[in-house]
Amino acid sequence: MAARLHRHASELPSLPLRLSASRTRLLEAANRPPSALRLRPKSCGPARVMAAAASATAEEGLKKGIAEFYDQSSGLWEDIWGDHMHHGFYDRGVTASIDDHRAAQIRMIEEALRFAGVSDDPSKNPKKVVDVGCGIGGSSRYLSKKFEAQCEGITLSPVQAQRAHNLAVVEGLADRVTFQVADALEQPFSDGQFDLVWSMESGEHMPDKKKFVGELARVAAPGATIIIVTWCHRDLLPSEDTLLPEELNLLNKICDAYYLPSWCSAADYIEIAQSLSLENIKIADWSENVAPFWPAVIRSALTWQGFTSLLQSGWKTIKGALAMPLMIEGYNKKLIKFAIITCRKPE
Ligand code: SAH
Numbered sequence: 136m137a138a139r140l141h142r143h144a145s146e147l148p149s150l151p152l153r154l155s156a157s158r159t160r161l162l163e164a165a166n167r168p169p170s171a172l173r174l175r176p177k178s179c180g181p182a183r184v185m186a187a188a189a190s191a192t193a194e195e196g197l198k199k200g201i202a203e204f205y206d207q208s209s210g211l212w213e214d215i216w217g218d219h220m221h222h223g224f225y226d227r228g229v230t231a232s233i234d235d236h237r238a239a240q241i242r243m244i245e246e247a248l249r250f251a252g253v254s255d256d257p258s259k260n261p262k263k264v265v266d267v268g269c270g271i272g273g274s275s276r277y278l279s280k281k282f283e284a285q286c287e288g289i290t291l292s293p294v295q296a297q298r299a300h301n302l303a304v305v306e307g308l309a310d311r312v313t314f315q316v317a318d319a320l321e322q323p324f325s326d327g328q329f330d331l332v333w334s335m336e337s338g339e340h341m342p343d344k345k346k347f348v349g350e351l352a353r354v355a356a357p358g359a360t361i362i363i364v365t366w367c368h369r370d371l372l373p374s375e376d377t378l379l380p381e382e383l384n385l386l387n388k389i390c391d392a393y394y395l396p397s398w399c400s401a402a403d404y405i406e407i408a409q410s411l412s413l414e415n416i417k418i419a420d421w422s423e424n425v426a427p428f429w430p431a432v433i434r435s436a437l438t439w440q441g442f443t444s445l446l447q448s449g450w451k452t453i454k455g456a457l458a459m460p461l462m463i464e465g466y467n468k469k470l471i472k473f474a475i476i477t478c479r480k481p482e
Pocket of ligand 1: 201202205218219220221267268269270271272273274289290291292295317318319320334335336337340341
């Protein structure tokens with residue numbers, strides 16, 4: 136296993152005084168194999184039970200942080216950017232005009248479908264779609280309209296789920312697009328239901344990537360397409376065991392701001408998909424295609440409307456805004472990769 140995840144102490148936002156100690160642990164942990172992929176120790180006993188309890192508590196803290204972050208920030212995002220809470224997709228090297236961003240976000244959806252080989256032939260349209268980490272349901276409504284499909288969206292944020300439902304009502308889609316608060320790692324769906332499984336920029340929040348992909352595969356119907364668009368760290372070189380300390384340091388700051396746990400590389404996702412016997416696994420690095428996005432988000436935050444709304448939307452949102460230049464730094468240093476991973480569940 137060449138690639139390595141690094142771990143992040145997800146309880147950090149509520150425990151600022153423990154920051155440096157946690158960061159030390161983080162660096163130590165970075166030298167270990169990824170939690171999601173690590174071979175489990177054979178022994179059990181008090182130490183293992185305590186470790187499991189600590190990890191469960193950290194996961195609960197993370198989920199609470201994610202829910203509160205999106206509860207607080209989604210309204211502001213929607214006011215300025217609309218209903219898609221994901222990067223836009225742009226032609227490489229092209230300077231985007233201020234009006235291009237909404238179209239670029241729609242294009243992201245279309246490019247992902249095209250890359251995954253989802254057919255435009257109406258007779259092959261997916262009939263049931265799950266939108267895992269649905270935000271305020273922008274993808275759910277778009278996919279439901281495009282394919283005339285039923286769509287189920289899940290999010291950790293009650294505010295998002297309610298807003299997503301309200302927008303579905305306004306658009307006359309409430310009979311086929313539904314939303315609920317649920318955990319992607321324990322989805323409230325029975326096996327094999329969906330013929331398109333969609334995760335647009337939610338994977339980076341998942342503390343256990345193998346469980347995450349395992350759940351996507353479980354709810355997928357035989358032959359279904361699975362699409363994951365997510366933030367990754369760069370693949371490690373064969374000579375490397377972990378990221379560099381300064382790289383980990385940068386990612387830690389981003390994790391604090393956006394409620395992110397372990398990062399992994401695209402190579403890790405391939406390995407997970409292979410371990411689950413998924414087929415037709417494809418990946419691409421779209422980092423250059425999303426390059427205009429964060430500068431545009433920063434520009435929008437610096438408008439009068441953006442700035443005043445930001446100040447009213449709470450500390451978590453402000454902290455997220457302050458971390459935006461770090462995302463640009465991560466992309467510029469080729470540390471952060473914007474990746475798409477697609478695969479198919481065997482028939
Ligand atoms: N896919 C949406 C929103 C992306 S924002 C869009 O493109 O517009 C990330 C989303 O992931 C948020 O809705 C957040 O609540 C959700 N999320 C993060 N962790 C999750 C989890 N464990 N279970 C369900 N949803 C989760």
